[in-house]
Amino acid sequence: MKPRVLGRTGLAVSPVGFGAWAIGGNRFGNSYGTTDDAESARALRHAYELGCNFFDTADAYGHGHSEEVLGAALAGLRQRVIVATKVGANFYNRDVNPLLLPRIVAALGRPATELAPDVPLPVTHDANFSPGYVRFAVEQSLRRLRTDYIDLLQLHNPALGLIADADTYQVLDDLKQAGKIRFYGVSVHPPEEGLAAVAVNRPDTVQIVYNLVRREAEDRFFDAARSANVAVIAREPLANGLLGGKYGRDSTWEKGDIRARLPRAYVAQLTAVADRVKQLAEEAGVTPAQLALRFVLDNEAVSVVIVGMKTVTQVDDNLSLE
Numbered sequence: 001m002k003p004r005v006l007g008r009t010g011l012a013v014s015p016v017g018f019g020a021w022a023i024g025g026n027r028f029g030n031s032y033g034t035t036d037d038a039e040s041a042r043a044l045r046h047a048y049e050l051g052c053n054f055f056d057t058a059d060a061y062g063h064g065h066s067e068e069v070l071g072a073a074l075a076g077l078r079q080r081v082i083v084a085t086k087v088g089a090n091f092y093n094r095d096v097n098p099l100l101l102p103r104i105v106a107a108l109g110r111p112a113t114e115l116a117p118d119v120p121l122p123v124t125h126d127a128n129f130s131p132g133y134v135r136f137a138v139e140q141s142l143r144r145l146r147t148d149y150i151d152l153l154q155l156h157n158p159a160l161g162l163i164a165d166a167d168t169y170q171v172l173d174d175l176k177q178a179g180k181i182r183f184y185g186v187s188v189h190p191p192e193e194g195l196a197a198v199a200v201n202r203p204d205t206v207q208i209v210y211n212l213v214r215r216e217a218e219d220r221f222f223d224a225a226r227s228a229n230v231a232v233i234a235r236e237p238l239a240n241g242l243l244g245g246k247y248g249r250d251s252t253w254e255k256g257d258i259r260a261r262l263p264r265a266y267v268a269q270l271t272a273v274a275d276r277v278k279q280l281a282e283e284a285g286v287t288p289a290q291l292a293l294r295f296v297l298d299n300e301a302v303s304v305v306i307v308g309m310k311t312v313t314q315v316d317d318n319l320s321l322e
Contacts, residue, residue, distance in 0.1 A: 001051070001321055006303045007231025009183045009204050011082055011151070015297050016319055017054035018047045019235065019306040023069050024062025028091075028122055029256035031062065032241065035310050037069055043315050044073035048081065050319040056207075056233070056306045058086035058156055059141050063120045071146035078147055084233075085145065086156035086187055087137045090128040093119045094136070100125045129158050131171035138180055153181040154207060163193050169202040185233070191221040198224045207233040210302065212243060212295050213273055222301035231303040237296045238289055238307060242270040245278045245288030289317050297321070 003012040022032040023040035044055070055074070057066045067085060074081055093115050096104065100123075104112050107122045115121075118136070128134075142148060153172065155162075162168045163186055172184040185205030188194045194206045194217065206225060210217050214236070225232050238244045240259055249268040253260040259267075274288065281291040289307070296305045307318045 003053075004303050005231075006054075006082075006152075006183075007204055007225075008229040009152070009231065011183075013054040013082055013304045014052045015304060016052060016293060016321065017056050017084075017233075017304045017306040018044065018052050018315075019308040020044075020055060020057035020066045020070055021061050022308045022310040024057075024060075024066030026254070026256045027065070028063055028124075030124075030258055031256060032259075032308060032310070033254055033257045039312070040069050040310055041073040043309055043312050044070060046312050047309065047315045047319060048074070048077060050315065052315075052319055053080065054082045054084065054304050054306070056084045056235075058089070058154075059137055059144075060086070060089035060091060060124055060156065063091045063122070063124070064140065064144050067141055067144035071144055075146060082151045083145060083147065084152035084154060084185075085141050085150055086154040087134055087141065088127050088129050088156035088158060089124045090126040090133065090137075091121050091124040092137075092140075093117055093121055095126070095128055095130075095133060097126055127156075127158070129155060129162055129168060131174075134171045135175070138175060142180065149179060150181045152183050152185060152205060154185045154187050154205065155203075157187050157189060160193050160196055163188065164196040164200055166200055166202060169200075172202075185231070187235075191217050191219065194221040195224055198228045198230050201228065203230065205231040205233055205303075207235055207306075209236045210234040210296055210299075210305075211237045211239050212277065212292055213239050213270060218299070222299065226301050232301050234296050234302045234305040237293050237305045239270050239273075239292075241308065242267065243274045243277055243288060243292045245274055245281070247271060247274070287317050287320075290321055293318065293321060 183204040185203045187207040281288045
């Protein structure tokens with residue numbers, strides 16, 4: 001597949017990027033089941049071999065573990081890949097809200113005061129986008145990623161008020177000036193947040209959910225982003241994997257897998273769509289995942305779609321689009 005331009009960054013990116021949420025593992029829950037680090041590393045390298053050059057992660061994924069696996073797997077390839085990560089989820093032993101200490105102590109099994117400052121905790125206890133915290137977290141990400149710069153740093157789902165405030169991005173401009181990051185963006189939920197990011201005219205990219213089921217971004221956001229030359233990074237193209245054809249309405253997931261918390265009615269809705277996707281994919285001679293990805297990429301507003309992968313088999317499926 002031909003590379004696409006990542007908006008005004010000018011970076012040439014593979015249309016399908018590697019979503020590295022799952023490879024963070026399930027140690028702290030909020031992930032996609034069990035993983036094998038060796039297989040994750042093979043999947044990352046194989047994706048690169050198949051032409052993928054865009055790798056998207058976040059410090060919160062496995063509380064740094066996704067970044068560690070990614071950094072190790074791509075050692076020696078740093079100049080040939082584009083690494084995007086996110087910041088804002090505070091899982092460190094710093095800036096802890098005193099009201100949350102009982103929950104943290106329960107998770108630790110001992111007082112937090114016995115741990116050194118800045119040690120990762122088993123609980124993501126807050127969101128923090130203050131300049132001091134962002135600078136600290138970026139240094140931790142650089143260390144785990146085994147690099148001295150991040151191609152794209154994204155604020156990880158900040159509140160609408162922060163997205164719309166130009167002052168929020170000053171620390172990112174400072175990090176860019178210092179050579180710690182090349183470009184920056186924001187990860188959002190509803191299109192209104194994406195529109196606010198475009199209106200404030202600071203982020204280079206906006207990452208937003210877009211798939212066959214979640215199409216709200218089509219109404220106004222995509223046009224606004226294109227007009228401003230803000231790159232759109234589409235996430236969750238398989239709707240948490242439920243459009244991939246593997247699951248049914250009665251499927252269950254292990255504790256810690258985010259899909260275990262989805263309402264059963266919503267699972268039924270998604271898997272009903274997935275059944276239709278499977279039927280259409282068979283008629284087209286492609287896999288359900290490939291059809292779902294093609295839907296996203298057929299929208300010219302999308303610069304890159306990131307799909308979660310944790311095995312070589314998944315990489316082969318997702319990167320075999322024509």
